[in-house]
Amino acid sequence: MSQQHPNRARLLISCRDKAGIVSAVSTFLHQHDANIVQSDQFSTDPQGGMFFMRIEFDLGTASPDFLRLKHEFHSLAAEMDLDWKMELAARKKRMAILVSKEDHCLLELLWRWRSGELQVDIPLIISNHPTNKQVVESYGIPFFHVPVTRETKQEAEQEAIQLLKQHDVDFIVLARYMQILSSTFVDSFPHRIINIHHSFLPAFIGANPYAKAFERGVKLIGATAHYVTDDLDEGPIIEQDVLRVNHRYSTQELRVAGRNVERIALARAVDWHTNDQVLVYGNKTVVF
Amino acid sequence: MSQQHPNRARLLISCRDKAGIVSAVSTFLHQHDANIVQSDQFSTDPQGGMFFMRIEFDLGTASPDFLRLKHEFHSLAAEMDLDWKMELAARKKRMAILVSKEDHCLLELLWRWRSGELQVDIPLIISNHPTNKQVVESYGIPFFHVPVTRETKQEAEQEAIQLLKQHDVDFIVLARYMQILSSTFVDSFPHRIINIHHSFLPAFIGANPYAKAFERGVKLIGATAHYVTDDLDEGPIIEQDVLRVNHRYSTQELRVAGRNVERIALARAVDWHTNDQVLVYGNKTVVF
Amino acid sequence: MSQQHPNRARLLISCRDKAGIVSAVSTFLHQHDANIVQSDQFSTDPQGGMFFMRIEFDLGTASPDFLRLKHEFHSLAAEMDLDWKMELAARKKRMAILVSKEDHCLLELLWRWRSGELQVDIPLIISNHPTNKQVVESYGIPFFHVPVTRETKQEAEQEAIQLLKQHDVDFIVLARYMQILSSTFVDSFPHRIINIHHSFLPAFIGANPYAKAFERGVKLIGATAHYVTDDLDEGPIIEQDVLRVNHRYSTQELRVAGRNVERIALARAVDWHTNDQVLVYGNKTVVF
Amino acid sequence: MSQQHPNRARLLISCRDKAGIVSAVSTFLHQHDANIVQSDQFSTDPQGGMFFMRIEFDLGTASPDFLRLKHEFHSLAAEMDLDWKMELAARKKRMAILVSKEDHCLLELLWRWRSGELQVDIPLIISNHPTNKQVVESYGIPFFHVPVTRETKQEAEQEAIQLLKQHDVDFIVLARYMQILSSTFVDSFPHRIINIHHSFLPAFIGANPYAKAFERGVKLIGATAHYVTDDLDEGPIIEQDVLRVNHRYSTQELRVAGRNVERIALARAVDWHTNDQVLVYGNKTVVF
Known part of the structure; x- marks a missing residue:
């Protein structure tokens, strides 16, 4: 949501x-x-804990060009033993979307992308179903149908990984992609896969959270956007939101109402990731 | 929160x-x-499911008195095989509070009671600690200190049950009472004990939910008011609410922030119970 | 959001x-x-105020057909002096959308319509700009470009009214239609035009509410869906929602963030109107 | 809500x-x-706008004592032309409360103060009614009854100002104090008087906002904590919050429900002010 300044850059530090x-x-x-122009920091513990920092700055007329500035920062970083990343804000990240049949999260991202809210390039969208081919292509984005069956799961994943690497993606959004990814896949994109889980984690881990929410009789339903790790639904949480429901909601009505929470929580998480606002430490996130 | 009409009554039906x-x-x-003057109904399934109804009505000048009306309703109820309850709105329920050391939920209930928001009588408050004796007595309410140790737990419970029965209580609120009640206790007051659990159930069941929430790195914390059953933290949920937090919150800060959600969720649940707005079916509630 | 039962009907009563x-x-x-299967009622004052009721019911095997049932209700209604309306739930209302350049509210409605969340037919969409022609037509909906200038405003309105009547619309949604409607237009569709105003009314009536919100330094921005009357932004409110913002938001960023509140508040209001859940009295609404 | 470190200090800068x-x-x-240990900054416009900064830092073992550090900062501040303030976090601000009859905001502050959530000293509480004398004194806080009539308003204000100055207060909270303060009073404590207005400003400025909200038929009611200036209800907003209501709420029920929003919005604003998190510029606030 930030305005673009031509020479705006971001520096992220963990140490x-x-x-x-x-x-x-x-x-x-x-x-x-x-x-x-902006600076945020966070210490888990001022006495010997971890330190995280995010700085936005504008290059001035007397600044070296960005690449030289980045190069010159190396020695300071080495001296202070910093993990760091420096990015031009104008450099759009390349985002892939994996989706199954349900289109609400997909469409939310596409609409925000077209309206300019989401500053990314979308080189490709992959699905295990052909359902959303037409709508994706109407946005001028290449759509790849990579079917997955129990037998072909491994090959299908290899095909997807190859497509993602060929298209040089920076990160991947699982916009209601109803397949569990293997460790091989996850390890190929560490902390660069964002999933939307349709519950308020850690409640209702696993399949059919809305059916479980109905059974339990909860008064709020939720959605959780998180980075994918090898532990299903256990990765670092980026964003969560909830919606009030009541006894009148059937499982199907929870599912329909939940779509709105899912797409908004996911869109926020993607926006923050895109703007380098999220730092992972352990199994948690710092969102600046 | 409803206005008092002198002859307002409520009829609840399940069948x-x-x-x-x-x-x-x-x-x-x-x-x-x-x-x-008001009527709500809910069917789990119009084809042979359960039916729930709550009616508020005002007795008119030509009405029989309330007890006779209630008596005359018996035959209709028998004919249609209704589970039912008829209450005068002006009849205040007798609410007991069980509390340990933390006073935020206790004070919330006491304020609302004194301000007239909560239409109950409070014949007694029981605690396993003497901490809140003075404040309770400043409200003119009898305070009973019933200490609980591992050895005396059973006797202590018996003492509490006896006190509650002597004082003829209609329902019991566990306002952060840090003792697990035995089946004997729970079964003495079926669906008449309201607990506030300091998490968004079913996430973080059991002890130390704020420490668990800190560990998991959630972005919202919650509280759940529910009826107590024999399964710890598994009883029918009456109300839940959440609060946004972020990476800056320590476990202790989550605990402090969470107090505000706890007291508001609990106060709402108690208010609804007081006004006969809650019907239990299976392990869920209908809140009218 | 309700499930469709083939013979579900709704009865609305005001008296x-x-x-x-x-x-x-x-x-x-x-x-x-x-x-x-469901029934809601509301009295402004049990002693001689107004009474409102909404009943959902299923016709049974021994019921007359719907039209005969409706016909037979006439005499009861006359006897009790009821204002009433009886509708089959399966009868989809015909909804027109008027839109200018901004597409977020338009797209929200179209998505919900295509996903089956919104139970309407959309016979036409009218715009004073050609901007959204392509996207509307990609949904298979006729798009009419009716340009409005200061000189042609009256004629343009006449053209729009004629189109709306030709297409036999039941109600009209102003999905960010940036033209003030004349009394003639409004009076042609009493309580059947829903507008989304991009502020929390009655704050920031009129033009540029986000600029005004920025100036005032509010900490929440809002949106209001209301029926259109002759008094600008003063019609009966159907739904409102808000979003937390802070000092970092520029007017433009408020505008972008506000889109999400606008589309959700509008979609809810349209959903309720569609399901005959909204009754107007005086300058207010009862939403069942 | 921050944990106390013995040598934690805060530096606020505007320039x-x-x-x-x-x-x-x-x-x-x-x-x-x-x-x-923490640092926040905000620029209204990186090209020649205003710059605001808040830094929390811990004095180290080799640091000069706080007063000397503060003294040595003078020359840097002069050189860079900074408006600034440096405070020890451990130094509790002295907060006065002005209250009329309604006690919900008063009690919220007192409870948070006693529980240690609110890090202030409360040297006195002033009221134009004797209503809350007993409860205030039960907290061990001096209570001054300063009645106000149309004739004595000026004298009463002088008496209040004198009491406040004698008790050396840092800031004043109007916890539902139902008197309009004169310019003389306001100018004696610039940006140091916090009021809670019982509406979502700028909606429903002035008296009886709940009656106005009822008339207008809003679907959310709100509360606004703001610094008091000479323009009634027009001062810089610190915090706002809202609560969902519906057609069933009478004016009186809006008033009761609104209490919960009022006390929470006020408590947050007071907490932020107490922790030097609020900076005023023009008629707005930056809340770090």
Whole structure:
């Protein structure tokens, strides 16, 4: 949702907490004529915990070009032992979408993309069903139908991985993709696969959460956007939201109502990921 | 929150769904000069499911007195095989509170009671700690300290049950009472004990939900008011609510923030129970 | 969102409150073998105020057909002086959409319509701009471009009214239609035009509410779906919702964030209208 | 809600945006062995707008004492032309409460204060009614009854101002104080008086907002905590919240339900003010 400045860049840092990081980094930027426009930081524990930082800055007229600035930051980073990433805001990430039959999350992302809310390129969309081919192509995006059966699951995954690598994607959104990914797949894109689970995790892990929610008689239903790890529905949570329901909702009505929470929670998570606002540590996220 | 009309009464009905219930009941009331001012109904399945109904009505000048009306309803109810309950709105339920050390839920209920929001009498408050004795007594309510140790748990429960029966309570609120009740206790007050669990059930069942929520890195914390059954944290849910949190919250800060959700969810559930708005079926509630 | 039963019907009643309405109506239905599956009522004041009722019922095997049932209800209604409406749930209302350039509300309605969430027919969409022609037609819906200039406003409105009448529409949704309708237009469709105003009314009436919200520094922005009357932004409110914002939002960012509240509030209001859940009285609504 | 570290301090800065502020300030702190544990900043416009910053830092073992650090910051601040404030987190602000008859906001603050959530001292509470004398004194806080009539309004205000100055208060909370303050009063405590208005401002400015909300038929009611200025209900908004209502709420029921939104919005605003999280610019706030 941020406005684009032509030379806006972002610096993300994770490291063990220590004295002088903010000073050293902000002085580096100042000396390179870069103007800090936003800065967030978080320490798990000021005494020896982890330190996370996200800085947005604008390159100035006397700044070196971005690549040189990035290059020059290497020595400071090495000296202070920082894990870091520096990105131009104008560089759009390449996002792939995996989807099955249900289209609400897919369409939400496509609409936000076309309206300019979501600053990404979408080089391809893969589905195990042909259902959404037409709508995807009406947006001018290549659609790949990669069917999955029990027997072909492994090959199908290999095909998907290859397509994703060929198209040089930065991250992958599972927009209601109803297949469990293998470790091989997940490990190929560490913390770069975002899933939307249709419950308020950790409640109702696994299949059919709306049926379980109906059984339990909950008064709110939820959705959880998270990074995918090898543990099903256990990855770092990026965003969650809920919706009030009542005894009148059948399982099917919970499912329909839940679509609205799913698409909004997913869209927010994708937006934050796109803007480099999410840092993972352990099994959690810092969202700046 | 409803306004008091001197002759306002409530009729609650549960039965197998069948044709003609609404007609029969509303005609009965009309013939007795009782004016229906609100009516809610719910069928789990119009073809042979369960039927639930709640009617608020005002006795008219030509109505029999309430007890006679109630008496005359018996034959209709028998004929149609209804489970039912008829109550004068002006008859305040007698509510006991069980509490341990934390006072936020206790105080919320006491404030609402004193301000007239909560239409109950509070004949006694029982605690396993003396902590809240003074504040309870400042409200003019008898406070009983019934300590519980591993060895005395059974006796202590018996003492509590006896106190509750002596004081003729209609229902019991566990306002952060940190003891698990035995089956004997629970069975003495079926669907008449309301607990507040400090998580969004079924997430984080059992002890230390805030520590678990911190570990899992959830983005919302919740609270659940439910009727107590023999299965810990598994009873019929009356109300749930949530609060947005983020990575900056320590376990302790989640605990503090969560207090506000706990007291509001509990207060709503108690209010609804007080107004006969909650019907239990299976392990769920209908809240009218 | 309700499931379709083939012979589900709805009865809506408004009248001065008086004794015996529920009894008379429910007995009428019972005698015609119609099974009440849901019923809501509301009295502004049990002593001589207004009474509103909505009943859903299923015609039984021994029921007369719907038209005969409706016909036979006339005499009861006359006797009790009821304003009423009886509709088959399966009869889809014919909804027209008026839209300008912004497409988020339009697309929300189209998605929900295609997914079966919104039970309407959409015979036509009219716009004062050609912008959304292609997307509308991709849904197989006729699109009419009726440009409006200061000089042609009256003629353009006449053209729109004629199109709407030719297509026999039941109600009209202004899905961000940036033209003020004349009294002539409004009076042609009393309480059958739903508008989405991009603020939490009555705050920020009139043009540019997001700019005004930015100026005022509010911490929540809202949207209001209401029936259109001759008084701009003063018609009966059907639904409102809000979204948390903060000092970081520019006017443009408020506008973008607000889209999500607008489309959800509008979609809910349209859904309720479609299901005959909204009754207007004075300048307010009862939403059952 | 933040945990107390013995040498935690806060630095707040407002100034025209210019290059190098973050670098200069963070380097100053680093050179004085102070460890930044949190930092937030906001620019209204990176090109020549206003710049706001809030830094939390811990004094280290090699740091000068707090007063000397503060003293040494003067020259940097002068050089860069900063408006600034530096406070020890452990220094509790002195908060006065002004209240009339309704006690829900008063009690919310007192409960949070006693539970340690609200880190303030409360040297006195002033009321134009004796109603809440007993409850205030039960918390061990001096209660001053300063009656206000049309004739004595000016004297009464003078008396209140004098009491507030004698007790050396840092800020004042109007916890449903039903008197309009004169310019003299307001100007004596600029941006240091927090009011809770019982509507979602700018909707329903002035008296009787719940009656107005009832008339207008809104579907959400709200509350607004804001700094008091000379323009009634027009001061900088700190926090707002809303609650869903429906056609069944009478004005009185809106009033009762609204209490819960009022006390929560007010408590949050007071908490943020207490932690130096609120900066005022123009007629708006930045809440870090």
